[in-house]
Amino acid sequence: MNQQLQLLVAIQDLEQMIRDTEDETRAREFTEMGFTLNGLDNLKKSLIELETQLDPRHRNYYRKLTQKFGHAVVPVIGNLCMGCFANIPSSFVSVTHENKVLHCENCGRILYWP
Amino acid sequence: MTLTEVLKHTSPALFLSELQATDKQSALEEIVGGLIAGTPITNRDTILQMLQSREQLGSTAVGPGIAFPHGRTLAVRQLTILIARAARGIPFDSIDGAPTHLFFVLIAPPHDSGNQYIRSLAVLTDKLQSAELREKLMAAPDYDGFCKTLQEA
Numbered sequence: 001m002n003q004q005l006q007l008l009v010a011i012q013d014l015e016q017m018i019r020d021t022e023d024e025t026r027a028r029e030f031t032e033m034g035f036t037l038n039g040l041d042n043l044k045k046s047l048i049e050l051e052t053q054l055d056p057r058h059r060n061y062y063r064k065l066t067q068k069f070g071h072a073v074v075p076v077i078g079n080l081c082m083g084c085f086a087n088i089p090s091s092f093v094s095v096t097h098e099n100k101v102l103h104c105e106n107c108g109r110i111l112y113w114p
Numbered sequence: 115m116t117l118t119e120v121l122k123h124t125s126p127a128l129f130l131s132e133l134q135a136t137d138k139q140s141a142l143e144e145i146v147g148g149l150i151a152g153t154p155i156t157n158r159d160t161i162l163q164m165l166q167s168r169e170q171l172g173s174t175a176v177g178p179g180i181a182f183p184h185g186r187t188l189a190v191r192q193l194t195i196l197i198a199r200a201a202r203g204i205p206f207d208s209i210d211g212a213p214t215h216l217f218f219v220l221i222a223p224p225h226d227s228g229n230q231y232i233r234s235l236a237v238l239t240d241k242l243q244s245a246e247l248r249e250k251l252m253a254a255p256d257y258d259g260f261c262k263t264l265q266e267a
Contacts, residue, residue: 006159013164013187016224020186021171029232033239035182036172036209043171071224075188082225114157114191114223 002099004058005073007050009112011062012073014047058101065109073110083109115233117241121261123195123220123234127152129257130198133217141204142166145183145219149196157189161221164189175208180242184220184235193222193230197260199252215252216242241267 020026021037030037051059065072074083081088086106093113102111130148135141146162149155164187168174175181196219203213218238222231242248247267254260 001157006157009157009160009188010163012224013160013185013189014167016186017164017167017171026232029236033182033236034176035174036176039171043167046167046170073188075191075223077191112188114155114189 002101004055005101005110005112007054008058008062008073008101008110011047011050011054012071014043014050015066018043018047062110069107069109071109073112074104075114076111077114081107081109081111083107115230115237117237117265120195120234120237121264123193123230124197125152126257128194128196129260130196131256133198133200133204135200135204137204138169138206139166141198141200141206141214141217142169142183145196145198145217148198149194149219149221152196153190153194155190155194160187160189164221165219169207173207173209175206175214176239177242177248178210178245179203179208179212179215179248180218181206181208181214181216182218182220182235182239184222184231186222186224186226186231188224190221190223193220193226193234195220195234197257201252216248218242 021040027037062072076088079088081104084107104111133144135144142165146158150158164185165183168185174183198217200215203215206214208214220235250263251260254263
């Protein structure tokens with residue numbers, strides 16, 4: 001898997017975790033189950049570290065997509081982009097093995113095959 | 115959500131009867147290895163990184179001898195639950211400082227339809243407060259016995 005795509009996925013996962021922790025309702029659900037959430041600063045530091053490893057081109061594009069759609073990286077399931085539900089050409093599937101970061105031709109989101 | 119519904123997200127292939135790990139990092143690695151071996155999931159590094167990040171937020175070893183490593187990641191298509199045991203116990207930064215013997219690992223996709231992930235976590239954390247149940251689960255002979263014990267409690 002492309003290292004930049006791996007980083008983009010990790011960054012998006014981490015941002016989701018940070019959002020969940022900062023969401024009062026969600027955080028209350030976790031604390032009521034007994035979990036402590038006192039390491040938010042650690043997560044933010046890790047996020048900065050990951051972002052510094054990103055190619056600036058990918059980082060800027062990721063930010064633009066996040067602002068526009070909420071999620072920049074979306075899974076492809078059943079040959080469909082799960083962001084816009086456009087069909088992803090089957091030729092893309094073979095290209096994924098060529099170590100590239102691919103975008104949906106319809107919405108521009110970054111594609112990930114889980 | 116019922117316990118039966120929660121257990122639909124696990125399987126015999128996601129039951130690690132005896133972890134070999136001796137510390138937290140190697141336990142997480144062994145757990146992720148079990149997920150990869152027991153499902154079509156392929157992205158080992160992403161899942162491991164997510165679980166490590168979650169532990170940075172605060173240890174998931176919240177009960178006596180029990181931990182619930184969990185989180186959401188693009189690397190999975192559906193809620194997946196792995197169960198693992200460690201009779202000798204593994205240091206897992208638990209709140210009471212005691213080693214962890216039982217692990218319920220919940221990995222969900224970012225778009226978690228019906229909030230299954232949080233609801234499953236709530237069911238399990240509630241159910242597993244019983245020390246007697248935890249002891250019985252450690253003694254269960256196999257996956258079927260484990261699930262039966264859990265459902266009968």
